[in-house]
Amino acid sequence: MNLIDTGIEKGLIRFDEDRNFITYIYQNKKRNYNNPEEKVQAETFLTLVLIYGYLENRIKQFIPVQMGSEIKEADIAVYSDDECEETYILVECKKEDLTDQQFNIAVDQAYSYAVAEGAKYVWTTSRIKNQYYEVPNKKPKSRIEIPDIPQFGINKLAPYKYVKGGISQTDTDDINIVAEPDPNVVSESELTKIFIQSHQALWGGGQRNPSVAFDELDKLIFCKIWDEKHPRKTGEPYDFQIFRDEDPEDLLKRIKKIYAVGEKEAPEVFKDGITLSAQEALTIVKYFQRINLNKTDLDSKGKAFETFMGSYFRGDFGQYFTPRPIVKFIVDSLPITHKSRVLDTSCGSGGFLLYALDKVREQANEFYDPIKDEKDHYKYWHDFAEKNLFGIEINDQIARTAKMNMIIHDDGHTNVIASDGLLSDTEMQAKSGNKEFKYNSFDFIVTNPPFGSSIKQTEKAYMHQYNLAIKEVDWLSTTPSGKAALRDSQSTEVLFLEQCHKFLVEHGYLAVVIPDGILTNSSLQYVRDNIEEMYRIVAVVSMPQTAFSATGAGVKSSVLFLRKHKSKQSEKISNQKAKLKEQVKTDNNYLATVEKWEKEKADAIKKLEADAKAKNPKANIKGITEMIQADKSAVQTEFTDKVNLLKEELTEKYFLAKQTALDDYPIFMAIAEDIGYDATGRNTNNNELIEIGKELQKFIAHINKTEK
Template sequence: MSKLLTTLPDGKICDFIDQKIRNDTPEEYVRQNIERRLVLELGYLPEQIEVEYSIKQGSKTVRVDLAVFREGDQHNQENIWIIIECKKDSVTPSASKDGVEQLRSYMAACDNSEWGMWTNGKKKTVLRRIRTEEGIEYEEPNDIPSKDGNLEEVDRPTRDSLKNAVGDNLLFSFKICHDHIYVTDGLQKQPAFFELLKVIFCKIYDERNVRSPLEFYATALEKKSNDGRLTVFNRISKIFDAVKKQYPAIFDANDEIKLQPRSLAYIIGELQRYSFLSTNIDVKGKAYEELVGANLRGDRGEFFTPRNVQKMTIQMLDPKVTDKVLDQSCGTGGFLVIAMNEVIKKLKQQIEKQSGKAAEQSGVWSEVLNESIKETARSNFFGIDINPDLVKATKMNMVMNNDGSGNIFRQDSLLHPHQWEDSFRKQFAKALDVDPKSLRSENDLAHFDLIATNPPFGSKLPIKDQETLKQYQLGHVWREMETGWQPTDQLQTSAPPEILFIERCWQFLKPGGRMGIVLPDAILGAPGLIYVRYWMIKHCRIVASIDLHPDTFQPRNGTQTSVLILQKKTNEEINRRTMSDYEIFMAQVKAIGHDKRGNIVYRRNEEGEEILVPADPESIPLIERTATGEGTARPLPRQKVEDDDTDFVADEFIDWKKQVVLGW
């Protein structure tokens, strides 16, 4: 474009390929993700792609959503190589006007169009047109080819050809697979999710098995016949046998893949192109956690924390390589995954410093790093949740995002230790390297340096069990005395779980340990809960209080919440008669990146126009060809940026912390 855009009118987007202004619609959302995939995953040059390209179809003129040409070909109807049709998710492939038959008719009108793809973000059909002596035939390959047109890579990818997912394309693939299982195998949402989980584990195991060629694939020929589908099923079942041996805590020895061979072959074909190990953590995290949330969200106050809030909290807590980290209501494991990846960055820096470039180039560096990651996950990362399905989901999240599943256990972490299941007590003690007999009461739990958590909260989940309540000062009735608030011997008739979780987290922390906890604002302001605030001030240093935006947990929950960063005092500090003044970092998140319906909200200028900013310099550059054929890098197009204050809050806190002595 001749003019460099810096803002966008309301309800508009700047096209990734041609940078024209278009309406921001559900169909456009699908197309923009496909455009990014063509360039950033499959390697096409923007100059090879035309958006809303007009073609003649008989006596009428129609427009195809995306037309892709071979590099160097003149852009005309005869030279179109790939036609892509993008629809909103409510349009089905069988739709009379907008379905796959429309794509076939467009391909028929373009003599040399070999490939076609139809997608609505939840379903996808790929067509390859082949000329035979009998006439035109259509195959249904796994995918369209990369820029070099390598058909073998489409059928059976090599390690070198695996792609890193960009945008929401991995989320698209997960939805496509889940919906296919739901429809084809007749499974309900939750069982369908766990069958997909087995397949994802097989994919990751296969990627990690670097001494052998990739076995996680299904060719187009195999997908066409029953024998071929059975071949795929047997091949993946062998991988799953190895998965069960490696992860006995997740899968039983008699577990099997319960998908029909036809369904399994389709899913393998959809997922095989991606590298699950090297795709960006935020891309994987968003895709996986959205899938988990859609299928495993229960009725126990499980409102999973948005990733930006998790990331802000972890950055503020600043996990060290040696820290023992816990989330005792871990949900999908987002806090643990983000903390683990922060630690992995520091491990890389340590190993680079110790080993030097020669070790990195010889491959020793990556082996040392992988062993360090496994050992760190095994020794230092812990998650507990009462929901057995979420325990599995967390283990999967940890495996997918790093090289260790950590120590993820099913248990009600509010229970008195003598009520814990014996198997949990033994496993937990073994992971902590302590004697199980030493975990006798609430006073024996202080083994962790860092806790990041969002406990379930709400009046629908009151804790009434007296054995549970008696472990906590906050489980007792409090009275205001001349010397301040004091707990009495009388137990509450019931207590909200979030209040007890504050004290349980404190019990799990070592003196000087720190926690980031998401709490409803009532705890920080309701007159009837002043005793809770008194307990926190007495037992913890209040390091920071972050008032979250009212829409943080929307669209499912409108509870006003805050993140508290607390540091556990030593016994000496708790027993002091007087308390020294200290600074508390306080901030308000005025923008959370989405509205109350869950739609993304972008940053705007004073006139209300959405702002376009330069792309992240770490993003993959686009390649521009010169007349001599040499490549020169040019930046990605300017893009909208989510209206989200959490990064700013974390940065401000880190600057503030440099001026304040916290001991971490």
Template structure:
């Protein structure tokens, strides 16, 4: 019988201790890994120990104790011989860093254990401990720890210790290119079509890594076994209730299950198939089988995947890649914070979303690490081993990584089973990152890119960015960053159709549960109430006929998506800022948002992507409710004042134009009157705009850079954007520009000076308020 994690409320059972412990994120990872040691590696509980003290405690110096220690056998454990494996566990929201290796190195060194493991469940690293030198050190990362059977064989141990792990960034990038070339050479597909097939296979691999207990493992051995079964007319057994039919080749069967797994993401059409030969698929499985994407660091996967993307997409697809220097600058200026909701409605390959995700993730991890160090230091200095004190410390550490808002909806996928809280990083991944792209290939690419960089893909959709979809609604976002398509037009002939509607009742039920029925219904009315009507009519600029340019329409769309006080960074052609035919458009935007920074960048920046239009990086902040009221008040007052000046003349002109019969003006006279009336109305509009802008006055910082970190050939050069950001950040902080849109997101343990004292004194920790 397999060992399973047992959770009841805020307690988790620890079989190695024989009792319940406080359910902290770190304890959850530890107990899950213990289950893996038993179920996968076949170790028995009586040859392991949890929280094994490896050195004596001294006041002020901390304790050296290992999370999990494993002996070759229960007899060696009883004899207190040296263990074989020392394991250090971290919470899933903690990125494993070099200091964690050093900490574990000390544990393993004191224990004389040849294997050291560090894991946060998402990423697991195994090291060889060099026992032949003093002090004993960690050498290269190796492939795996031994199974219980291998642990008793010296030869097996020696072999495992010699198997250096070679899955580094460059190798993974080369591997992806090799798989891509297999398809291009064998199946004669274009680079883009070959990439589509690679994407399908990577999604399939991720799907099976998420379901390790299934019989269908992504290995060459399993594939060959199923090939044989297929030839013998033995079909795979359905895994899911609504799984695919049994009478299809095994690679197609895998893909059907994967489509089902990612159904809500709308990644693949219902009739989408694997479009490569079985031999090509088999060769790729062979190349990928030794790598576990789920336990490979996000840095390795993410950067390697980006290298692969950059080397694969050329020509027309270059438009989907915003240079990293531009992405970094926009995000550094906007400075997204934890708990803010972020969107890119033209996300392309996901560059902005990935950087924003990493930017906020680093803030969370640094905060948790700093606060945890304070708590641990206080605990160590207390010079007490009292279990109640330790429980208090664990309770605080538990709260550090958890979102304070209790989740009440059972349908919320991110909630940890039987636990009231979710981790702060889980909330970032599942509830704060959103994007759309109208190109299905790029939507899949963005999702895969997000997964490779640490997830957050659930909010990315294949969708026209001008239309609402799951979570992408008006007045919802704190931060928007985007590089919309330039130069193309949306015509009146582009209609909203029934295909744009979400009809799956289960998904609708889920979305209503997450966002509230009233909010969801209102958001989706943009589509439901406009079937067979032009997409342009959903926007003021389009409906009024001001412009059909995509870049202009997306400015309005982004402003609409923002909450009052929300902020946007957008790449725009400079013509939007200065051409006369877009003057009315600019006037409209002036009435909805403030310009807070304009940075002109050299034409070279986008040249490698095939774009020749000179661009600017434009930052705006949507009016707060108070600013909207103020603008409207200034406008109403100015209108009344100006109409009063021309009231008599306008009344006379209106009456004359309304006359009929013998007293009516001639056609020529009417023409003159209409022109005069039009001239007066235009004069009033101009004067109203002048008065309002004079009263609603604010600074607009403008900068021009000659070098933005990338040349016309893509080479790395000097980056003056860094200087602009360093100058702008103190300015916007001093002027409190983000204040209205930032959440009041404070933690009791971060703001209270008594937390450390409570740990030292062993008092009950203060409970979080809902």
């Protein structure tokens, strides 16, 4: 129910033309609707009338309350008589953007007003969070927290508020079961606020490490989702809510029982138990008990969680997640189906996995009606999620968050493991217990590997397993015994290009975000040489400089689409290149020329030495060496320059010959200047990636059809 629209329709409220002011018609009070607190006030008033059933003539707003020598103003009072003399419920409304500490102050304020007015019940609301109390008749008037206030005409309170199936009527004992029987669906903005405020409540402004607070919040969100999914009969209460006359310890026990399910379902991710105190768990339950995460729109809850995660991880981890338009472009461009095995080797919070899942879920609509064929529809995409969707994330906490992100998106079975993505497949399998992370087994890899960090040989034992961590012998080296040597270090993005190749099946696709340096820096030519041997280059789509600015990263990047060669093709290309290099050296008499120059250099130095000795017959070897040092350096420099120039000429001839000799194929090239948002993340309403993606889909389809 849209309370505002219904309120207008039923003549309870009205707005001016620009919706700047709201008028409560019965009381004839006009208020500024741009005030955030007023929005909460309006919805609360309408909730009392439309949901709880209270009579409009028994509700007053903005009433004076005598507090000692001062007069305060209470937001809403509900009376038990038509004369409005006996205060029944006192309501305090606060704006949505409220910290837990500020909310507790509001609770104190509301309760003191209630005691002063002789009210029986108290309701404090920020819309994001609600707390209810019963005020005892006798002193001391200690607080009794309750699950809800009673509906109109109901004298007894139920022990809980939220039940399965939406029972809204009373039982035979005339007990108020529930005003809002099932947890509600909420908007993206509202859910984002719930995530942020609940995290702040656990963090406590420094009382707990924000990282630990995030971790614990993750666990309770999981419990909330699993509680909603747990089989229960219509009318049975949910466990993730407060019960009347219950100790917080009892609530914590129920939550830990739910969490035990996760520890069995995904032991590699849900490793640690809940460490929150009973009171902290109670705080989080109050934020989440009224919402239904499973029924809330998939896109809304996904965006809310990612917005919250993005701001948190940037601040605490320096993580920069791939913007949604880029993720969508990559996944949409690839022919992923429910039979495809899909992997992200650096999955972060799981953005690429989610879009792959959504792509297959949409494909299910082509074959099955989501309502009429619900079981078949569910099986189509859920089998893909459970058996074909995989993620690797090096950080334990972020891996758990990726798992949580998938659970929020109605999955919960995705194979996300916490592991260094550059370990061998056998090491990953041993560490995670998941045997599905096998080389040569994935049809698609979609990923944005970490940029800018280097792996050192002295730090990681696996470095020798990568060809790109080895310095190849210079093909123009004049030393016949030249050997390949290990590099001191290698950047992570380069190593991931090779690791992805290992994971892919032949003709499998890799779509990867890379820094432009890999495509342009002369020092990385060897990387490009390796790429052309490992992959058929499908497409290069250049992103604008601002693509990652809004997420805090400013590296100019492109999206590279690659198709893994068959092993015979890679071997053929490698052999062709080796033969070409030898041919270029032979045709240009390279070794003989360099040998001749070496002799000329040696002869020139000998002449310098002889001339110096002739001029200074008494000088020793050291003296002669010092006398000819400058001239000798000039001879050496001249020789080096000649050799380097010759190497440049032969390298150019090699590249020209390679272009002719190697199999030629078209490459899709595009430059995206506007991808839907600017440097600040603001929407530009013009995403060029949409059209580029459509053309790229056709191009890839053509490759799959013609290049067998």
